[in-house]
Amino acid sequence: MKSISIHIIEGNPHLRSLLGWHLQQAKFSVRRSGSIQQAKPFLEAGQLILVILDADLSDGESLEFCYWLHCYSQSLILMLSARGAESDIVAGLKAGADDYLVKPFGMREFMARVEALSRRFREVNVPLLLDYGQLKINLAQRKVYLQGKKVEFTPQEFSLLYVLAQAQGIALSRxxxxxRAWPEAIDNLRTIDTHILSLRKKLEINPKQPQLIQTVRNVGYRLNLELLQQESARSIPKPLSLHESKLS
Incomplete structure (x- = not known):
């Protein structure tokens, strides 16, 4: 699985170069940046990559950037930091980091962490397009189409719809x-109800009697994939009978 692209965002040029050299020796494709501003244009494309993120960058809030990556891309994130207190590690993981490595660290441990995260790309195998017939979700471009028409969503609405779609029809609690959608808002469950209402207004024929995004009593919400499959089947033209084909 060496075809994975890795983007190193590290403020220390010597460490940045050292990490890049070891990753290239292991046959990974590597890009290096010394700041968030330098890296962001490359990451906005939404490609599936592994990001090595320095938590102590001087040009911006690394935790906020980590959260942005977690919500608006399909990247995995390995956070590096000189801060090793439990509170710092928890903050990094809550911001969306998939792993957290405290500096200084050994290169063998670093490479082992990278290899472990790389295996997750194989295991998850996230598609770039979720196709449910009438509903299509383009993960790379963060676009949604319903019955062939583009539907505009805020980043928060898109994240929630994506989480519902990933659940494959299973009801998830608030x-x-x-x-899954916004780990930084973990204490405000009403945020879910507000955004579910927004999704229904944009996706349902009658938002007051929702059929696509269903409320499951005493559980939470689910995406009604069966409804989409039924609508998709009804939209497929039926083949002509032998009699009809002769008349045509």
Missing amino acids: LELLR
Whole structure:
């Protein structure tokens, strides 16, 4: 699985160069940046990559940037930091980091962490397009189409819809939806209800009687994939009978 692209965002030029050299020796494709501003244009494309992120960058809030990556891309994130207190590690993981490595660290441990995260790309195998017939979600471009028409969503609405779609029709609690969509808002469960209402206004024929995004009593919410499949089947033209084909 050496075809994975890795983007190193590290403020220390010597460490940045050292990490890049070891990753290239392991046959990874590597890009290096010394700041968030330098890296962001390359990461906005939404490609599936592994990001090595320095938590102590001087040009911006690394935790906020980590959260941005977690919400608006499909990247995995390995956070590096000189801060090793439990509170710092928890903050990094809550911001969306998939792993956290405290400086200084050994290169063998670093490479082992990278290899472990790389295996997750194989295991998850996230598609770039979720196709449910009438509903299509383009993860790379963060666009949604319903019955062939583009529907505009805020970044928060898109994240929530993506989490619902990932659940494959299984009902998720408000807490689980909140944890997956916006981990920084973990204490405000009403955020889910507000954004579910917004999704229904944009996706449902009658938002007051929702059929696509269903409320499951005592559980939470689910995406009604069966409805999409039924609508998709009805939209497929039926083949002509032998009699009809002769008349045509």
